Amino acid sequence: MLLSFALNAFRQLLKPKRLAILEAVLIGLVAAAAAVLLKQGVYWLGSWRVKESLLLPAWVLLPTVGLVGGMLAGLLIERFAPEAAGSGVPQVKAALAYVPITLNWRVAIVKLLSTTLTLSSGVVLGRQGPTVHIGAALAAQLSRWVPSSPDHQRQLIAAGAAAGLAAGFDAPIAGVLFVIEELLHDVSSLTLGTAILASFTGGVVSRVVAGPNLNLGSPGTLNQSSFSPQDIPFLLLLGLLTGLFAAAFNHSIVASLKFNRRHLKLGLPQKIGLAGLISGGTIALLPPVFRDTTTLQGFLTKGTADWRITAGAFVVQFVLSIVACSAQAPGGLFIPSLVLGAALGQLVGLVAAYLMGGEPIVYALTGMGAFFGAVAKVPITAIVIVFEITLNYGLILPLMISAVTAYLIAERLAPGSLYTRLLELKGIHLEPDAINDGLWTKLTAAEVMQTHVETLDSRMTIDEAVAAFSQSHHRGFPVVDDGKLVGIVTQTDLDKLTQRQLPGTALLREIMTPQPLTVGPGDTLSRVLYLLSHYKLSRLPVVERRKLIGIITRSDILRVESDKLQGGSERLGPQPEPSYVVYQTRSPATGQGRLLLPLSNPQTADGLLKLALAIARDHHYELECLQIIPVPRHNSPAETPVNTTASRRLLKRAVQQGKDWQVPVHTQIRATHNIAEAILETVRERHIDLLLMGWKGSTSTPGRIFGDTVDTAIRQANCDVMLVKPGENLLHGYREVQGKSQPAVQALLQLTQLERWLVPIGGGPNAHYAMKLLPGLVSLSRKPVIRLCHVYHPKDTNYRPDLLEQEAEFLRQQDHHKAEVMVLSVCANSVVDAVVDMAQKDQCDVIVLGASREGLLQQAIQGNIPEAIARNCDCTVILVRHAE
Incomplete structure (x- = not known):
């Protein structure tokens, strides 16, 4: 009786919504524990550094500690988890956009240790960006331990990020808003509920265990700060200045990363060590208040800082933060943004107090939210963070005035998210709608399933079933009687035959699994993936009123995900059909081999043709010019009408140039679902010896080196391959010759x-x-x-x-x-x-x-x-x- 009650309770607990609640609480607890460990580690080591700098020569100790700490952190990242470099927020944003970036317990641990080393050694960055990364990484690891759909995994990662930010700032509401405003752009009920619960748990546990995370002066001073209408002009001025400097800050970070990558040829340990050395050496020359970011932050928000110290703090934090970011040191931009905003607000507040009285602390706190919101492009999150920290309703209106003004100015001067630009520097280009794409909830089983299904009959013998398995690459077959699905049989069922000692003449229905788990044609991929993972299946039949209409395997899911990363939604769906030749010409087959040249871009066609003709003439090859016309996946290439006028014009030009070079030129136009497959089909059918392809020199597709088509060709073509990226001089020359007479063309090409x-x-x-x-x-x-x-x-x-x-x-x-x-x-x-x-x-x-x-x-x-x-x-x- 007791055991039955326990089992029923356990089953109730494992229902999707209850399981999501349990996961959210667990994520919040783990994220809070990581945030507490990071905070205490930075505090203990940082306090030792500051204390020793008062006893020993600071100009020796601080640079040395910065150098050693930075190099140790760099070695840790380089050897164990390269994904842990930098802030961590861009990595989380990419993962939530379905970019294959590693997020697991190893990344979380390395991020925790490396951030502790860099921040405690004096590098001017913050803890909150890493806590977002750590929370998301731990949540991603949890999602692998508990089988779930990719959409649910994405929601758990978002909840981990929210919990990380909440634990770092003691701001649960801001954690949720940051996920919605910057990372996820999704307010579905499950996502929002999971993120709220994880964020609340992380923020509360972190506050109870470790106390306040930010030092912003005395609570009494924060709560007593007020706002009056005469402050509005100065708040607008603060917003204007904050927006200008925030845009400059973002541009400087991107420019410094580009400069560092191009000119500073050092490994990651050396780069972070150098950033620590510069930071320590600079801080050693300044008053002791600059040696700890937390102390400096509290000093600036007490309203008593001298304008010289405040201006110095702004310049030093601005420069050293950029130095640290350019080295990809593990650490976030949240705290530097808050400190810069507090310094800028304090300066404006001092001017306002001098002209008409008032409290500079109002401007310091307002500047914090405005600068942070303008840098991260999250004005709502910034307003809520400052409010949650201070619990002062009087700051809401000043924050709204300055933060919105700063955001508008920064967006005008430095449009787009800083984190998106940092991803672009790594070759990851997110589409505008990539974050809220909802791939797994938009696609249905009918759009992904294979409609041509091999089936078996329940009345066939086991020997006949074994023969069917031996002649097929499939590891499982649906069992169908009179068009109705009655069971499924897998390789595992056949492996158990020796245990059951059934004769080969026994019927298949004796070993098949009756009433198998199925999905309907309208079920989403999210549900399909959940069922595959939860029940450890490799395939699911798709049925409509018991009639089998298709099947979905894990390979189909992987193909859909790969197609999405490679080229967009138009590539999703059933496997492509072979290409179809809609036009071709043949020249005398007098060559000793064949060179294939796919032509696509008219601007580069002449240059590639020139190279191909030169090689063909020298090697006595025939030249095969190919034009490819893509057709939608739901249309058959053999039956889809295509316009070949422009393609034939380009190919006729190639034939004419071939005559001038005395090289035989064959041409063909193919309609296809997949450009790379059409090229490979041509290589096989025409017995190509050398494939020459144009290459634009870079790719925006994550996980690709040269691009989708070129990567496929260079790996699979069974012939020689030559890739050509035309230089700017050639491209300029070919653009110039368009529409000019033949003598002018020859004169211009001589220049290139x-x-x-x-x-x-x-x-x-x-x-x-x-x-x-x-x-x-x-x-x-x-x-x-x-x-x-x-x-x-x-x-x-x-x-x-x-x-x-x-x-x-x-x-x-x-x-x-x-x-x-x-x-x-x-x-x-x-x-x-x-x-x-x-x-x-x-x-x-x-x-x-x-x-x-x-x-x-x-x-x-x-x-x-x-x-x-x-x-x-x-x-x-x-x-x-x-x-x-």
Whole structure:
């Protein structure tokens, strides 16, 4: 009886809404514990640093502690969790937009330890951004332990972020508002309820266990501060100044990160250590009040600070915060924003008090909310944070006046979220509606399911079922009688045959699972994923009135998620059909091989065609020009009408140029669901030897190196591949020739000749293949100058300079254009930095990347080397991959 009662109670507890409440409370408790640990760790180590700086020479101790603490934090991040660098709020925002960013207990622990080290060593950042990251990471880990749908996992991550902010500021309402206003943009009942409960739990527990998180002067002073109508002009002035400086702050952070990445060639430990050294050295020269951010914050909000100290605090906090951010030190911008706002508000308050009396503390507290709201673009959250901290209703109107004014000014001068811009620097571009996309609640089973389903009959024998499994790659089959679903049989059921000792002549109905779990065509993917995870299934039949109409597998879900990350909603749905040739021309097949050139962008078509013709002529290849027309997934490529006028015009131009170069040119136009698959189909059908593709030099798709289409082709094409990113000089030339006469075209193209070639090599098949292509490529030059270089690491003991000379000699023998060939060995820690420096110094027109001895192409796909080179160079970049 007692056991039955306990089981029923446990089942009731595990119902979705009750489970969500339990999860929210648990997330709040864990986030509060992490916030308390972070606060106490920073307080203990920071107090020791400040105390020792009063006993020992501060100009020695503070820079040393900053350097050591920063380097230790950097080593911790670099070795165990690179995702823990920086504020952490951008990472959470990306994760909530379904970008695959790691959030787990390892990231949380590393973030906690590294932030404790950096903040206690004097780096001018705050704890609250990391607590958001830690709370979200712990919530993400919990969501993996308790199977749930991606939509529910997203809600738990948002609840963890809210709890983290609430625990860091003692502001539960602000935690929820920050999630809604900046991170999630979602106010559905479950999301809001989960976030509220987690935020309340985190804020209350943190306050009870560790006391107030912010030092803002005496409670009596905060509660007695008042507002009068004559303050409005000064509050508007404060909003104006705050908006201007907040925009400058945001621009400075982005600019410093770009400068640091391009010019400061150091590892993360060295960068954070240098930021700690600069911070410690600067603070050592200032009064003791500057040695602890919490003390400085309380000093500025007491209303007694001298204007010199206040102005100095503003300048020092502004500069040192940017220094810390540029190094990607673990720490948040919330506290620096509050301190900067308090200093700016104190200065305006002193002016107002001098002219008409009043209390500067009102302006200091108002400035805190205004600056924070303008930097993070969360004015409502900023107003509520200051109100929750001070519990002073008299500050609401001043906060609204200044915060809204500051937000409008900052949005005008520095539009968009700072966190979104920080993500863009990492190559993650969020679509405007990416955060509130609701992918898993918008898509239904009918839109994702496979409609062509292999089924079995319950009256067939077990031997016949085993034969069906052996002839198929499926691990499970629905069992259907007269069109009705009666069961399902899996590989696991067959594995149990020996235990049941059934003969092969037994019927399938004896081993199948009757009345299997199913979904309807209108069920959302969120429910489908929940059922798959909760019941540990790999497939779910889709039925309508017991009639089987489709099936959904885990692979289908992964494909949908991949398609969403790669190209948007138009790619979601059933698998694409093969492409369909709607137009083609053939030339005499007189070549010794074939080169495929897909043409898409008219601005780059002439340049790519020029390179393709040069290679085809030198290698006696035929040229296959391909135009691809995408069609919607719900339409068949073979049955969809397409307009080929523009495509045929472009292909006819290619045929004419082929005649001028005496190269056979074949053309075709394909209609397809998937551009990459159409290219691969052409490679197989036309027996292509070399695939030449244009490449824009960067990609906005997370998880991709060169882009969706190019990544697929370079990995799967069973032929040689050459990627070309046209440089600015070529693009400018091709834009200029549009609409001009033939003599004018020739004159303009003479100005964009490819004369200076840089070829980093290091042995291997790709490097040698690049050498084989070079003679044809340099035929485009009048006086080609080729610089062969080998970049090797200082610790590389196997470096062989003779490889470089061998390639140079091979090129001199093969080249019939008398190009000037030079060789250069470069010792450097980074291939990218060395190549970019050489290209800029020599003003190269083209960089040809083969493969180093360590496999440059493999490094490219794993480490994004070509994108880094292309992004930092304006010249043409060519990447070569030889077929295995």
